[in-house]
Amino acid sequence: MTKSQYYIPIGPIHPALKEPIRVEAKVEGEKIVEVDVKRGFAHRGIEYMGMKRNAIQALYLSERICGICSISHPYAFVVGSEKALGIEAPPRAQYIRTIIAELERIHSHILWLGVVAHEVGFDSLLFWTWKGREKVLDVLELISGNRINYSMYMIGGVRRDLKESHIKALKEMIDYYRIFNQEMKNLFLADPVYKARTRGVAQLSKEMALKVNAVGPTARAAGLRMDIRQDIPYDAYADIEVRGIVPQDIVGEVYGDAYDATLVRIYEIDQSVDIIEYCIDNLPEGKIMAIPNYVVLLSKIKRTKGEGIGAHEAPRGEVIHYFKYDGTRDGPAVWKVVAPSYNNINSWAPLLLGAEVADIPVVVAYIDPCMCCNDRIAVVRDSSGKIVDSTTLHRMAVEKTMRIKKELGVKE
Amino acid sequence: MTPNILAYAFAFPVLGIFLGLVYKGIDRRVSARLTSRIGPPIRQPFWDVGKLLLKETVVPENAISWLFNAMPLIALASSMTLLLYIPFGVLKAPLEGYGDLIVVLYLLTLQSLAMAIGGFASGSPFSSVGAQREMVLMMSYEMPLATVIVGFALIYRSFSLTTIASTPVWSIVGPIAGLGVIMLFIALLIVTPAELAKLPFDIAEAETEIAEGMLAEYSGRNLALFYLSDAVRGFAMAALEVVLFIPFTLSSIFNLNLTGASLYTVEALWFLFKVLVVYLLAVTLVRTSFARFRIEQASRIFWVYVNIIALVGLALVWMGV
Numbered sequence: 001m002t003k004s005q006y007y008i009p010i011g012p013i014h015p016a017l018k019e020p021i022r023v024e025a026k027v028e029g030e031k032i033v034e035v036d037v038k039r040g041f042a043h044r045g046i047e048y049m050g051m052k053r054n055a056i057q058a059l060y061l062s063e064r065i066c067g068i069c070s071i072s073h074p075y076a077f078v079v080g081s082e083k084a085l086g087i088e089a090p091p092r093a094q095y096i097r098t099i100i101a102e103l104e105r106i107h108s109h110i111l112w113l114g115v116v117a118h119e120v121g122f123d124s125l126l127f128w129t130w131k132g133r134e135k136v137l138d139v140l141e142l143i144s145g146n147r148i149n150y151s152m153y154m155i156g157g158v159r160r161d162l163k164e165s166h167i168k169a170l171k172e173m174i175d176y177y178r179i180f181n182q183e184m185k186n187l188f189l190a191d192p193v194y195k196a197r198t199r200g201v202a203q204l205s206k207e208m209a210l211k212v213n214a215v216g217p218t219a220r221a222a223g224l225r226m227d228i229r230q231d232i233p234y235d236a237y238a239d240i241e242v243r244g245i246v247p248q249d250i251v252g253e254v255y256g257d258a259y260d261a262t263l264v265r266i267y268e269i270d271q272s273v274d275i276i277e278y279c280i281d282n283l284p285e286g287k288i289m290a291i292p293n294y295v296v297l298l299s300k301i302k303r304t305k306g307e308g309i310g311a312h313e314a315p316r317g318e319v320i321h322y323f324k325y326d327g328t329r330d331g332p333a334v335w336k337v338v339a340p341s342y343n344n345i346n347s348w349a350p351l352l353l354g355a356e357v358a359d360i361p362v363v364v365a366y367i368d369p370c371m372c373c374n375d376r377i378a379v380v381r382d383s384s385g386k387i388v389d390s391t392t393l394h395r396m397a398v399e400k401t402m403r404i405k406k407e408l409g410v411k412e
Numbered sequence: 413m414t415p416n417i418l419a420y421a422f423a424f425p426v427l428g429i430f431l432g433l434v435y436k437g438i439d440r441r442v443s444a445r446l447t448s449r450i451g452p453p454i455r456q457p458f459w460d461v462g463k464l465l466l467k468e469t470v471v472p473e474n475a476i477s478w479l480f481n482a483m484p485l486i487a488l489a490s491s492m493t494l495l496l497y498i499p500f501g502v503l504k505a506p507l508e509g510y511g512d513l514i515v516v517l518y519l520l521t522l523q524s525l526a527m528a529i530g531g532f533a534s535g536s537p538f539s540s541v542g543a544q545r546e547m548v549l550m551m552s553y554e555m556p557l558a559t560v561i562v563g564f565a566l567i568y569r570s571f572s573l574t575t576i577a578s579t580p581v582w583s584i585v586g587p588i589a590g591l592g593v594i595m596l597f598i599a600l601l602i603v604t605p606a607e608l609a610k611l612p613f614d615i616a617e618a619e620t621e622i623a624e625g626m627l628a629e630y631s632g633r634n635l636a637l638f639y640l641s642d643a644v645r646g647f648a649m650a651a652l653e654v655v656l657f658i659p660f661t662l663s664s665i666f667n668l669n670l671t672g673a674s675l676y677t678v679e680a681l682w683f684l685f686k687v688l689v690v691y692l693l694a695v696t697l698v699r700t701s702f703a704r705f706r707i708e709q710a711s712r713i714f715w716v717y718v719n720i721i722a723l724v725g726l727a728l729v730w731m732g733v
Contacts, residue, residue: 014623122703125703193703196709356706
């Protein structure tokens with residue numbers, strides 16, 4: 001009998017993927033023998049758009065880089081901008097920022113737990129976790145007015161203050177999540193079927209994690225204690241001793257697999273709840289903006305020559321923004337974004353090689369990928385394989401628009 | 413064949429489709445309520461089938477089209493025929509005397525086989541992987557299923573379903589054999605979700621892994637036929653379990669003296685209720701509370717654990733009879 005190999009294309013559109021990316025796998029029976037990861041389906045040119053706008057508009061844009069951790073990019077943005085401008089946010093604003101960032105970590109991690117439950121076919125758990133996630137979204141809506149894109153941050157502070165009623169709601173939420181997270185530990189970590197599907201799957205060794213530059217919970221699950229909040233503390237994190245959560249602290253041993261990734265994320269929810277509790281107990285009084293007038297802020301940006309790097313520990317890993325203000329316009333002259341999924345997707349190819357078809361969704365999901373964060377460049381090749389440059393592309397786009405207009409009979 | 417039987421033979425499949433879809437609707441509703449959702453209305457499966465029948469039927473370019481189109485028909489035909497062998501409560505099975513439990517076993521297999529062949533014929537890698545998984549799964553659960561049937565043959569010295577339905581199994585077995593029958597029942601309950609391709613054994617159709625597997629390329633009328641055969645088979649499988657293990661009639665429990673139409677109505681409702689209970693226990697509850705297994709994990713479960721349960725049950729029955 002001849003060996004039969006199947007070619008299985010996963011993506012760009014596939015039920016296991018929430019965003020477009022392509023994994024091409026050659027399969028023998030259930031075993032993957034060859035794998036190739038292709039990205040670049042969700043490039044939107046946001047950095048370029050930001051460099052054409054003023055800094056406040058670019059901040060608004062940065063919130064739309066990621067659909068889930070929508071405050072992580074603004075956080076790195078404001079931290080980097082403040083370094084470039086040489087201003088500092090008032091203490092109260094710094095604490096509020098930290099609270100919002102940790103609220104987001106809670107909702108993002110619960111979302112991931114639901115997604116991974118869905119990927120192993122456990123839809124009841126997906127419904128249950130997402131029901132529990134509503135609480136933090138309600139609190140975020142109460143504080144900021146929005147469930148997803150909160151628009152809370154501003155260069156040199158925050159746009160909304162925390163009121164007494166907000167703090168009451170936060171305290172209530174903390175009590176809720178202490179119980180809810182305990183239930184989640186029981187449901188995920190003690191469930192035999194969940195353990196059977198994730199233990200040993202997507203197993204990333206410490207060496208491999210360093211080699212592929214894994215960051216965030218993926219690296220921490222592999223036993224590397226790395227966390228921007230611990231290594232380069234900023235805002236309220238400087239007052240709190242944050243230690244990156246690694247499996248060896250919790251159970252004493254490290255596998256680096258999808259089960260450990262679950263463990264790390266569930267315990268990080270506990271950590272976030274603790275940080276929020278500390279922040280609301282020690283919330284300083286005072287103003288919330290360093291420069292309250294936006295016109296003054298923009299004119300300061302216009303006069304400033306400087307550069308800065310802002311880093312934030314997003315739920316998926318470290319987000320880094322680089323800024324350069326050249327003193328001629330009120331927006332960044334250079335804006336460069338580095339998102340965590342870019343590093344973490346590197347781990348897919350080695351992890352999928354030799355794995356089973358049934359493991360593909362778990363491997364794909366365990367890093368909590370965010371394709372629209374990670375796509376920084378799009379390259380177009382013509383039929384002979386040559387890269388088409390941007391001027392030619394622009395000319396072709398104009399020509400096509402003209403052609404379509406002619407076909408449709410659009411009159412100017 | 414008398415005209416009576418012919419009438420049954422036409423009425424039963426229509427009734428079977430209706431009941432199968434109603435049970436599917438109830439299953440979806442209950443499952444939704446268990447996961448704190450509102451869920452679709454009970455008649456949703458009827459709308460689904462109606463809509464699928466209106467949709468275009470696409471045959472992939474590299475599919476073997478006659479095989480691809482024939483398999484949904486065979487699947488539906490086999491599950492319809494399956495219904496004709498099952499005695500509904502006090503009613504006799506329409507095809508009584510033309511076959512027995514062995515035929516039921518074959519008809520159950522035929523439907524899975526039709527889906528697997530359809531998957532291979534559709535020429536898509538997802539379908540091929542799904543079909544391979546279905547074959548592996550079939551090889552795993554056929555053994556415990558066959559063991560259950562052999563156990564019944566041992567007790568009754570017959571494979572006829574009507575004989576089995578006429579005398580409750582619990583009235584003719586001793587305590588040891590009774591324990592054996594309970595173990596056979598457990599084995600059959602575990603086989604049920606695999607037989608019906610439901611969670612945690614819907615490995616051949618795993619949505620997140622291989623995009624519905626064998627059904628990936630099916631659309632329109634063909635998909636509707638598979639949907640119907642799935643609904644009918646779900647009902648038939650639960651009905652079979654009721655006939656084998658919970659055969660008590662309402663009149664025998666409460667010593668009712670009913671005759672004529674009232675007897676048939678009461679017993680039919682009682683039978684449907686028993687089927688519903690088994691359906692909810694073996695399918696809805698299980699599929700709501702488990703994650704999907706990997707194929708080799710599922711195989712191990714059936715070959716080792718379920719086989720042990722079934723074989724020990726068979727040994728107890730053999731000792732007891």
